[in-house]
Every structure is written in structure tokens, then in C-alpha cells.
Amino acid sequence: MRVNFTVNGRPQEADDVWEGESLLYVLRERLGLPGSKNACEQGECGSCTVRLDGVPVCSCLVAAGQVQGREVVTVEGLADYAKQRAEGGCATGACGSAGTSLDEAKGWQAKGDSQTGEGGELSPIQQAFMDAGAVQCGFCTPGLLVAADEMLERNPNPTDADIREALSGNLCRCTGYEKIMDAVRLAAARQSEGV
Amino acid sequence: MPANGAPTKITQGSQTRGGIGESTLRPDSTLKVTGEFAYSSDMWHEDMLWGQILRSTVAHAEIVSIDTSEALAMPGVHAVMTYDDLPTEVRRYGLEIQDTPVLAHGKVRHHGEPVAIVAADHPETARRAAAKIKVEYKELPVITDEASATAPDAILVHENRDDHHIGHVPHPNIVHRQPIVRGNADEAAGRADFVVRGEYSFGMQDQAFLGPESGLAVPEEDGGVHLYIATQWLHSDLRQMAPVLGLPEDKIRMTLAGVGGAFGGREDLSMQIHACLLALRTGKPVKIVYNRFESFFGHVHRHPAKLTYEHGATKDGRLTHVKCRIVLDGGAYASASPAVVGNASSLGIGPYEVDDVDIEAIALYTNNPPCGAMRGFGAVQACFAYEAQMDKLADAVGMDRVEFRQLNAMSQGTIMPTGQPVDSPAPVAELLRRVKAMPMPPERQWESSEGADVRQLPGGLSNTTHGEGVVRGVGYAVGIKNVGFSEGFDDYSTAKVRMEVLAGEPVATVHTAMAEVGQGGVTVHAQIARTELGVAQVTIHPADTQVGSAGSTSASRQTYVTGGAVKNACELVREQVLEIGRRKFGSYHPAWATAELLLEGGKVVTDGGEVLADLVDVLEDEAVEIEAEWRHRPTEPFDLRTGQGNGHVQYSFAAHRAVVEVDTELGLVKVIELACAQDVGKALNPLSVVGQIQGGTTQGLGVAVMEEIVVDPRTAKVKNPSFTDYLIPTILDTPTIPVDVLELADEHAPYGLRGIGEAPTLSSTPAVLAAIRNATGLELPRTPVRPEHLTGQA
Structure with missing residues (x-):
């Protein structure tokens, strides 16, 4: 089948998609966007987390056909997505007051080469993960970044318990999570201080 | 301050930024x-095929027949290979003992053993084709423990062993045995005022690295192959692959692809040879990516162990002797079992000064999943047991548990049970002092202005308690790990x-x-x-x-x-x-x-x-x-009868204090804090050092309260090969981990540094167990602890 959807603000068309293929597979193997990770393909680890119409989902559990006509943001588009949000645009309709229409959300377009992640600046959460030492092997990082960015969008001043609750669907095996906590606190603090 | 006019003495690098000692950021x-x-599973090549491995559905069986015809006939399938298609007479590989078949021949020895491989143009086609291969098995009885492995009529897991350990093991189903005897433990036991004994068991832990086993093999014009692979040691892979592929090593080019964690689980080969075989057979690039289910079968695990200990002390709290016996289950293939035995035995009494010891460690061949390297490597299992013993003995003597450890702690100059003198700092007592001195987390830390925050309580968001039945406990542990490859290896x-x-x-x-x-x-x-x-x-x-x-x-x-x-x-x-x-x-x-x-x-x-x-x-x-x-300083093998020898390069020490809260009614545990003090010699990158210590600590926490591969003892089949059923700590399960880093230089090592990655994985587990025992008063001789162990239902 053919699936048309928007990835990081750009229309995409995937041909010859099998009915059983997941969104994760289509992103990684058909669209050349391997940033979303395949740690379990069972919906348990969160490494494949993307935003589907603004909502964080495990892309391994979303059938590719289900994304027809919808908006997907992956780690490759996260920097532009965050920039757009910071500039006052509403990237998905999920932020701001209730009732933002999907059409308005679709007005967001990625800048720079967000198809590969190259060239653009980093989002605050990406920078904070680097600075705080929250990246070791990095396999959990893309999913955690998408999930943490979404939480900070909803809750700019999270408590530690809020952070832990929001990120409890993302497994990390290297860090013991302490530096991930540091990174999210850092991003929140920088955000609130306008750094 | 230099005197007026005297030159400022500077040393190499001291004026250059971004050098050692700074927390520079990762280049990647x-x-x-x-x-x-680009991780190994992200590799992509025009025209590439997908490889799939068919694995045995039973643990121990003769293979009566394999029929690949239906799979081969499927559209999109480019190749199906079995043992009979292997290109040379070398059809086994292994880190130390070449006992692992590339593809099963005549017999399978564990659940999930590779039997056949398929290449197809879509991963789903490859999976379906593999499912169409008909394998007829004639099941054999399974060997699952020491009793069944060494019974008089036991089936041999490997017939006709000719490896270099067979001459000194008491039974062919024992991979390796290492006794370590120093002084006279029986005689010393006569001086003991207090003797404590215990039998402990340690569950099978999985490395659970997140990046699955994967790689891309690209055939080259010269008849060779280029493999992009996630591994822990490229040249070891190459040495094992070349004879099986029938290629000289210079025709196999290996490039490290991005590695999503390892923790020992990538020391052995996984899909390397299979991908190369399919690429050479089809003339096309072949990518293989395990899913999580397959990953649980695709790499070795941490050895489960049964450990029996006897410790004695005088009434003033001095250790008199230690006797112990450590039985490690190596599963169906040897992997790193011999070296794990060497570590478990030589580090078997922990970081303590004891002159009279009698230690024995063995690894078994069974039909359980193969076990090998995992962070801590034999020292983890021993630490769990000897630290439980130290608590028991301190209680028997009537001393504070930390002071008892400090009194018996080893230090620079101590002679190890192997006879090797410790010739660099060994600040065991100081690490215990530091970890004990850290501020304690507040009592009833789960209370907030709006009542109990269930997220901070045992059971968490399941909302099982608001503090009723919750008891706090505190526990301490310390451990010793060797750094580098030991026992005479040219490392x-x-x-x-x-x-x-x-x-x-x-x-x-x-x-x-x-x-x-x-x-x-x-x-x-x-x-x-x-x-x-x-x-x-x-x-x-x-x-x-x-x-x-x-x-x-x-x-x-x-x-x-x-x-x-x-x-x-x-x-x-x-x-x-x-x-x-x-x-x-x-x-x-x-x-x-x-x-x-x-x-x-x-x-x-x-x-x-x-x-x-x-x-x-x-x-x-x-x-x-x-x-x-x-090269670092050379080491020597341990004597096969006495275990004497300067076998280790360097030692690494960490101590933990665990604070837990236990819902004693439901048997749920919340670890509140897991503090660590570790000597790192010299922190080349302090940020990374702390990250390693926190990560290692958390893996130790996992095997204390949740992580275990459950193998059915009747069938030797794995029951929980998924992240749904094999739980690793989430961010909600993991407490704050304050770290106190001590830097006492080892004069023999570059910059005085000490290897750090494993030590924190050792003492974390026994500290958590000690804290749970402290909270509940239960003996808890096995890890991981499950709710039924705490509620008396087990």
C-alpha cells in the first residue's frame, strides 16, 4: 500500500508498504530516518518514541497505515520543532490552549535539513543531554529526548517526581538515569531563565 | 611559588585545555x-537482503532431519543455509574453547540455538521463510544443575572434549575448576569463637543492552567481505570468523558500527558469521537485526550461581578463616566460563584480610542458556554471598556491620588468597567510612504537603500504600574487582x-x-x-x-x-x-x-x-x-591445584550504602537511595566516571529486586524473553545515586588511573539485599528478591 503522511513538517510518500509494517520500520527503512530506535519492538522501552499529531507514541506499535494523513515528529526534527515552538508557533496543536485545530498545527514546517538532523541548531533538551553527560551509548537518547521535550512543553517546571513519572516509559541501561534527571532539570532551568 | 627568577616548572599537558582530568563532552x-x-542496526545498503536465524524450539535434542525446500521456494528468498552448507571444515567457534557450532549439527544443546539461516528481500519474508523450515527433533533429557550434570549416568553435554581444561576437571560436564588454598582453613576454624554458614543463590541476569545484535555484511570484489558490526572486540571476532568463512584475515574487513551498549554481552559472536555467510553465498549485502525476543537468545548471560560459605571470627572480631564453594552454571557452551571461574575463586572472599582460606569454584556444562561475560564477571556473584556472610558474622560477634568490615578490610600490602601482594592503594575501610558519612535521605521522604506522594512509595503509581506497612532499612556492602585480563593473558x-x-x-x-x-x-x-x-x-x-x-x-x-x-x-x-x-x-x-x-x-x-x-x-x-x-605488567596463571599465582593486574574497589523502604504486606520494595564511594585512581573525565558508577550501581539494583531470566527446570526453556517479563530498572525504580569519588593513584597505571566500570556493579546488589534484610528481618539468601520472598508466600 501507499502511505502519505508528514514527517518533521515535510510531506512523505512511502510505497509498497506491507500491512504489517510499523511506523518505526517505515521511518527507518523506507524514509531513511533511523534516529528513532529499535531496542525492543515490543512497546516496552520507549526508544522509538515519536510524536504523532503531538502525542508521544511508541512508533513500533503504530501500524504504518494508521499514520495516513497525519503528522509525525522524530528526533531528527526535534531541534526545528523546539525552535518553532520557542518562536511562538504551535508546532502540533497540542501546546497552548485547548481547541487548536489540526489544520493550524499543520502550518508548522521544519526549517533547515531536519530530514537528517544536519546543519540545524540543537534544541534545549538536546543541548542539556550533551552538557549533563546524559548520553552514553545513546540508544535510548532519541526516545528520551522526544518524551522529555513533550513533558517540558506541558510542564515547564517539573518536580523530580514529575520527571520520573513522565520518563518512566523510556528504558536506559547505561546511565542509571541520574544524568538524565540532571539534563531535564537543566533544560527546564535554562528554559525558565530564557537562556 | 617559585623563587624570583626561577623558571616555572610545568609538566606536559598542564597548559593545554581539554586534557585529562576535565569533564570534556563526548565527541559523538x-x-x-x-x-x-549510525548504530549497527541503522546500516543500509542498496540491494541489501535481510538475514534471519532459525533457532531451536527445544533445549536438548537430536536433530533427526531438516527440510528447507519450502523455505527456499518462497518468492523473495535468496538463500537458506544449514550446517551442511558451511564452506570449510571449521564449523565451531568460541572465545577460549571452540565448542559452539555456527549452525547446529546432529544435536541442539540449548533453547534458541541457531539451526539454519535465511536471506530474503524483506525481513518479514525472511522470518516467514525461517518458519517454513521443518526441523524434526528427538528430545533428550535436560541437564540443568550440578546434580544432573555430575550424576553417574549423566548425558555428556559435549562428547569427546579435547580442550585444555578436560585434564583437570572432575567430570566432563564441568568446564573448569579452580581451587584456591592458602594457609589451613580447617586448623584456623579451631580458633574461631563464632562461625556462620550460608547457602546463597544468584539468578541469571541479562545484559539487556538496548541496541540489538546487528550488522551489515557487504561482499567485496576480491572475494572477501566487509562487516559493519557492534561488538566489544573487533580482532577477537575476526580471529573466530576467518577459519569458519575460509578466508584469510586480511580479506575480512571489520568496521565498528555504533554500539548500543554491551556490558559483556557482545564479547561472544552473535550474527557476525551468519551475516557474512549469507553475503558470500548470495553476493549481496546482508543485514541482520535481532528483535528483543531473539536478543534474549542471541547472547550469553550472567552465570547463575549457588554459593556455600563458612566464615569464622574471634570474639574481638578478627576473621579466622573462610571456606567457600561457588558453582556457576555455564549453560551449553563454554564462552567465558573458565575466566569467570578464575575471577569468582580468586576474588571469592572479597576485600578482606584472611590468611586461611579454602575456595573452590566450578562452572558447569548444562542445557541451560549459555552464560559468559557480564559486567562484574564472577566477582558479582561472590560479592553477593560474602557480604551477606559479613553481616551475619558481625551480628554473631556483636559488632557494628561497617566497623566489622573496616576491622578486617584489606589494604595496600595485603596478601590475596592467591598469594599475590596488593601493591597499590586499597582504601576499603576509607570507602566504607565515606559512604557511611554521606547524609541520610529524610525519613518519610514520600510525605508532601498534599499527603503521600505514591510515586515515592513501594508500589508507586499502583497506589498500593500511603505509608501503611512501610518499613525502612539500611544496608552496606563493599567489593573487589580485578581490572584487565588476568591469569597470564597477553592483554x-x-x-x-x-x-x-x-x-x-x-x-x-x-x-x-x-x-x-x-x-x-x-x-x-x-x-x-x-x-x-x-x-x-x-x-x-x-x-x-x-x-x-x-x-x-x-x-x-x-x-x-x-x-x-x-x-x-x-x-x-x-x-x-x-x-x-x-x-x-x-x-x-x-x-x-x-x-x-x-x-x-x-x-x-x-x-x-x-x-x-x-x-x-x-x-x-x-x-x-x-x-x-x-602492555601492562604481565600476569601469571593460577596454579590448578592451589590457585597460587600473581594472576591479576590491578584491583578496583567500591562501597555502597542502600536505603530501602519495604511494603511488608505486599512485599514491594522501593530503593530510596543508593550511595556509592569508589576509588578511581585518577578521574580522567570526572563526568564520565560518575556516569559509569551510577550506571553500574543501577545494574546491581536490577538484579537485587527485579532482573532474572527464568528457565524452566523441567525443559531448560527460557520463560521470559521480553522486556514485558524481564524487567530492568526504569527511572521510577532507580533512586538518587550520590557518588563520592576518591583518587588514590596506582603508580603502576597510566596517570595512576584505576579501571572503574565494574566495581560499582558488585556491591550495589548486596547493599540492597542487606537493606531489605534490615527492614524485614528475613534471611533472603537469593537474589533477585521477589514479593513472595518478603511476604512468606515463597
């Missing part, structure tokens, strides 16, 4: 946060360092075959090069087999050994650069001949700080490149 972290970093590494002027700036390039698996070796290599060569720009060349072996990213050894090799190669390059400088400019300034010269800030300077030349002018168009091997 930008790519890792943007999603561009060298190689580094190639190049220095040249690029775009008007001196640049160093560091090329090693070290597997960066997340630990941060690449960060440290760049720091070492900056320190040793006084340049700002360092390029880390991708790891491959175009340079000599770096040894394994295992045994806490890479910063020590490949770090040492990089330091050594940099020093050789520096000498050569200075020699060029002397040749060109020596006549202009007497200091070229007389002073100690350094490279700092891109310049040649004297140790007083006087600038002699710019490196740009010294090098001009010339590049200096040196590849050199580097």
Missing part, C-alpha cells in the same frame, strides 16, 4: 542527540597516532580498534592526545581492523590499556616531533639541546614555559605517524 554526543549516529592494546598540520593548525588523529560501546573511551582518547601533544584539535578515527588489536572493551580495562597505548603512541610521536624540531631549529636556541621540552598550545616550549617554535613551523608538510603496541 552531537550525533547521538540528533539521531544521526595488550595498539594505538596509531598521527600528527600533522591541517588548515594551518596542528591536528592529532588517534586510530585504535577499541570498541566504543558507550563507556566514553573516545572522549578519553581525545583528552589523552591533547594532554600529551599539546594540541586543541584531535580527530578520533573510526575503529576498524586496519590497525592492531585494542583488546576487548571488557574487564574495566580500556582506559587503562588502550588509554595507555594512546598515551604511549603520543609520547613516541612527541619525541619524533621534537627530533624534527631539533633538526630544523636546534642551532637557534641552546634549550633545544639542554632543557626538557614539551608540546603546549600548539608550540614547543621548555619546562619553564619559554616558547621555542610553533608546531606549524616544525612540521610544515610533514606528518608524524606511529603505531605501537602497549
Whole structure:
């Protein structure tokens, strides 16, 4: 089948998609966007987390056909997505007051080469993960970044318990999570201080 | 302060930024946060096929027949291969003992053993084709423990063993046995006022690295193959692959792809040979990516163990003797079992001073999943047991548990049970003092202004308690781990360092075959090069087999050994650069001949700080490149009867304090805090050091309260191969982990550093167990602890 959807603000068309293929597979193997990770393909680890119409989902559990006509943001588009949000645009309709229409959300377009992640600046959460030492092997990082960015969008001043609750669907095996906590606190603090 | 007019004495690298001791950022972290970093499962090639492995559905059986015809006939399938299709007579591989079939022949010995491989144009086609291969099994009885392995009529897991351990093991179903005897434990037991005994068991832990086993094999025009692979040791893979593929090693090119964690689980081969076989057979690139289900079968696990201990002490609290017996289940193939036995036995009594010991460790061959390397490597299981014993004995003597440990703690100069003197700092008592001195988390930390925050309580968001039935406990533990490959292994590494002027700036390039698996070796290599060569720009060349072996990213050894090799190669390059400088400019300034010269800030300077030349002018168009091997002090094998020998390179120590809260009604545990103090010798990158300690601590927490591969004892089949049923700690399960880093230099090691990756995984588990025992008063002789163990239902 053919699936048309928007990835990081750009229309995409995937041909010859099998009915059983997941969104994760289509992103990684058909669209050349391997940033979303395949740690379990069972919906348990969160490494494949993307935003589907603004909502964080495990892309391994979303059938590719289900994304027809919808908006997907992956780690490759996260920097532009965050920039757009910071500039006052509403990237998905999920932020701001209730009732933002999907059409308005679709007005967001990625800048720079967000198809590969190259060239653009980093989002605050990406920078904070680097600075705080929250990246070791990095396999959990893309999913955690998408999930943490979404939480900070909803809750700019999270408590530690809020952070832990929001990120409890993302497994990390290297860090013991302490530096991930540091990174999210850092991003929140920088955000609130306008750094 | 130097006296007036005296030169400022500076040492190499002290004036250059971004060198050792700084928390520089990872060179790969930008790519890792943007999603561009190419892991092994991200590899892609035009026209590539997907490989799939068919694995045995039973643990122990004769293979009566294999019929691949239906699979081969499927559209989209390019190849199906079984044992009969292997290209040479070498059809087994292994780290130390070549006992592992590339594809099963005649018999399968464990659940999930590879039987056949398929290449197809879509991964789903490959999976369906594999499912169409008909394998007829005739099941055999399973060997699952010491009793069944050594019974008089036991089936031999491996017939006709001819490996170098068969001569000294008491039964062919025992891979290796290492006794360690020093003094006279029986006689010393007579001096004991108190004796405690215990039988402990340790569950099978999985490394659970997140990046699945994967790689891409690309056939080359010269008949060879290029493999992009996630591994811990490229050259070890190559050595095992070449004879099976029937290719000389120089026709197999290995490039390290991005590695999503390892923790020991990538020491053995997984899909390397299978991908190459299919690529060579089809003439097309072949990618294999395990899913999580397959990953649980696709790598070895941590050895489950049964441990029996007897400790004695005098009434003033001095240890008299220790006797112990450690039985490790190695599963169906040897993997790293012999070395794990060496560690478990030689480190079996822990970081304590005891003159009279009687230790025995064995690893079994069974039909359980193969076990091998995992972070801590034999020392983890022993630490769990001897630390439980130390608590029991302290209680028997009537001493404080920490003070009892401190009284018996080893120190520099202590003689190990192997007879090896400890010739570098061993601050065991000090680490315990530090971890005990850390502030305690507040009582009833779950209380908030709005009542109980269930997220901070046992049971969490399941909302099972608001504090009723919740009891706090505190526990301590300390451990000892060896650093580097032991027992006489030639544990060298190689580094190639190049220095040249690029775009008007001196640049160093560091090329090693070290597997960066997340630990941060690449960060440290760049720091070492900056320190040793006084340049700002360092390029880390991708790891491959175009340079000599770096040894394994295992045994806490890479910063020590490949770090040492990089330091050594940099020093050789520096000498050569200075020699060029002397040749060109020596006549202009007497200091070229007389002073100690350094490279700092891109310049040649004297140790007083006087600038002699710019490196740009010294090098001009010339590049200096040196590849050199580097070795740490040699070690010796342990005597097979007495276990005596200078077997280890270096030791590493960490201590933990665990604070837990237990819902005693439901048997749920919340670890509130897990504090760690560790001696790291010298923190080359303090941020990474703390990250390693926190990560290792958390893996120890996992096996204390949740992680276990459950194997059915009747069938030897794995019951929980998924992240739904095999639980690793989430961010909600993991407490704050305050870390106190001590830096006491080891004069034998580069920069005085100490390997750090594994030690925190040892003492974490027994500290948590001790805290749960403290809260509940239960004996809890096994790990992981499950709710039924705490509620009396087990």
C-alpha cells in the first residue's frame, strides 16, 4: 500500500508498504530516518518514541497505515520543532490552549535539513543531554529526548517526581538515569531563565 | 611559588585545555542527540537482503532431519543455509574453547540455538521463510544443575572434549575448576569463637543492552567481505570468523558500527558469521537485526550461581578463616566460563584480610542458556554471598556491620588468597567510612504537603500504600574487582597516532580498534592526545581492523590499556616531533639541546614555559605517524591445584550504602537511595566516571529486586524473553545515586588511573539485599528478591 503522511513538517510518500509494517520500520527503512530506535519492538522501552499529531507514541506499535494523513515528529526534527515552538508557533496543536485545530498545527514546517538532523541548531533538551553527560551509548537518547521535550512543553517546571513519572516509559541501561534527571532539570532551568 | 627568577616548572599537558582530568563532552554526543549516529542496526545498503536465524524450539535434542525446500521456494528468498552448507571444515567457534557450532549439527544443546539461516528481500519474508523450515527433533533429557550434570549416568553435554581444561576437571560436564588454598582453613576454624554458614543463590541476569545484535555484511570484489558490526572486540571476532568463512584475515574487513551498549554481552559472536555467510553465498549485502525476543537468545548471560560459605571470627572480631564453594552454571557452551571461574575463586572472599582460606569454584556444562561475560564477571556473584556472610558474622560477634568490615578490610600490602601482594592503594575501610558519612535521605521522604506522594512509595503509581506497612532499612556492602585480563593473558592494546598540520593548525588523529560501546573511551582518547601533544584539535578515527588489536572493551580495562597505548603512541610521536624540531631549529636556541621540552598550545616550549617554535613551523608538510603496541605488567596463571599465582593486574574497589523502604504486606520494595564511594585512581573525565558508577550501581539494583531470566527446570526453556517479563530498572525504580569519588593513584597505571566500570556493579546488589534484610528481618539468601520472598508466600 501507499502511505502519505508528514514527517518533521515535510510531506512523505512511502510505497509498497506491507500491512504489517510499523511506523518505526517505515521511518527507518523506507524514509531513511533511523534516529528513532529499535531496542525492543515490543512497546516496552520507549526508544522509538515519536510524536504523532503531538502525542508521544511508541512508533513500533503504530501500524504504518494508521499514520495516513497525519503528522509525525522524530528526533531528527526535534531541534526545528523546539525552535518553532520557542518562536511562538504551535508546532502540533497540542501546546497552548485547548481547541487548536489540526489544520493550524499543520502550518508548522521544519526549517533547515531536519530530514537528517544536519546543519540545524540543537534544541534545549538536546543541548542539556550533551552538557549533563546524559548520553552514553545513546540508544535510548532519541526516545528520551522526544518524551522529555513533550513533558517540558506541558510542564515547564517539573518536580523530580514529575520527571520520573513522565520518563518512566523510556528504558536506559547505561546511565542509571541520574544524568538524565540532571539534563531535564537543566533544560527546564535554562528554559525558565530564557537562556 | 617559585623563587624570583626561577623558571616555572610545568609538566606536559598542564597548559593545554581539554586534557585529562576535565569533564570534556563526548565527541559523538552531537550525533547521538540528533539521531544521526549510525548504530549497527541503522546500516543500509542498496540491494541489501535481510538475514534471519532459525533457532531451536527445544533445549536438548537430536536433530533427526531438516527440510528447507519450502523455505527456499518462497518468492523473495535468496538463500537458506544449514550446517551442511558451511564452506570449510571449521564449523565451531568460541572465545577460549571452540565448542559452539555456527549452525547446529546432529544435536541442539540449548533453547534458541541457531539451526539454519535465511536471506530474503524483506525481513518479514525472511522470518516467514525461517518458519517454513521443518526441523524434526528427538528430545533428550535436560541437564540443568550440578546434580544432573555430575550424576553417574549423566548425558555428556559435549562428547569427546579435547580442550585444555578436560585434564583437570572432575567430570566432563564441568568446564573448569579452580581451587584456591592458602594457609589451613580447617586448623584456623579451631580458633574461631563464632562461625556462620550460608547457602546463597544468584539468578541469571541479562545484559539487556538496548541496541540489538546487528550488522551489515557487504561482499567485496576480491572475494572477501566487509562487516559493519557492534561488538566489544573487533580482532577477537575476526580471529573466530576467518577459519569458519575460509578466508584469510586480511580479506575480512571489520568496521565498528555504533554500539548500543554491551556490558559483556557482545564479547561472544552473535550474527557476525551468519551475516557474512549469507553475503558470500548470495553476493549481496546482508543485514541482520535481532528483535528483543531473539536478543534474549542471541547472547550469553550472567552465570547463575549457588554459593556455600563458612566464615569464622574471634570474639574481638578478627576473621579466622573462610571456606567457600561457588558453582556457576555455564549453560551449553563454554564462552567465558573458565575466566569467570578464575575471577569468582580468586576474588571469592572479597576485600578482606584472611590468611586461611579454602575456595573452590566450578562452572558447569548444562542445557541451560549459555552464560559468559557480564559486567562484574564472577566477582558479582561472590560479592553477593560474602557480604551477606559479613553481616551475619558481625551480628554473631556483636559488632557494628561497617566497623566489622573496616576491622578486617584489606589494604595496600595485603596478601590475596592467591598469594599475590596488593601493591597499590586499597582504601576499603576509607570507602566504607565515606559512604557511611554521606547524609541520610529524610525519613518519610514520600510525605508532601498534599499527603503521600505514591510515586515515592513501594508500589508507586499502583497506589498500593500511603505509608501503611512501610518499613525502612539500611544496608552496606563493599567489593573487589580485578581490572584487565588476568591469569597470564597477553592483554595488550595498539594505538596509531598521527600528527600533522591541517588548515594551518596542528591536528592529532588517534586510530585504535577499541570498541566504543558507550563507556566514553573516545572522549578519553581525545583528552589523552591533547594532554600529551599539546594540541586543541584531535580527530578520533573510526575503529576498524586496519590497525592492531585494542583488546576487548571488557574487564574495566580500556582506559587503562588502550588509554595507555594512546598515551604511549603520543609520547613516541612527541619525541619524533621534537627530533624534527631539533633538526630544523636546534642551532637557534641552546634549550633545544639542554632543557626538557614539551608540546603546549600548539608550540614547543621548555619546562619553564619559554616558547621555542610553533608546531606549524616544525612540521610544515610533514606528518608524524606511529603505531605501537602497549602492555601492562604481565600476569601469571593460577596454579590448578592451589590457585597460587600473581594472576591479576590491578584491583578496583567500591562501597555502597542502600536505603530501602519495604511494603511488608505486599512485599514491594522501593530503593530510596543508593550511595556509592569508589576509588578511581585518577578521574580522567570526572563526568564520565560518575556516569559509569551510577550506571553500574543501577545494574546491581536490577538484579537485587527485579532482573532474572527464568528457565524452566523441567525443559531448560527460557520463560521470559521480553522486556514485558524481564524487567530492568526504569527511572521510577532507580533512586538518587550520590557518588563520592576518591583518587588514590596506582603508580603502576597510566596517570595512576584505576579501571572503574565494574566495581560499582558488585556491591550495589548486596547493599540492597542487606537493606531489605534490615527492614524485614528475613534471611533472603537469593537474589533477585521477589514479593513472595518478603511476604512468606515463597
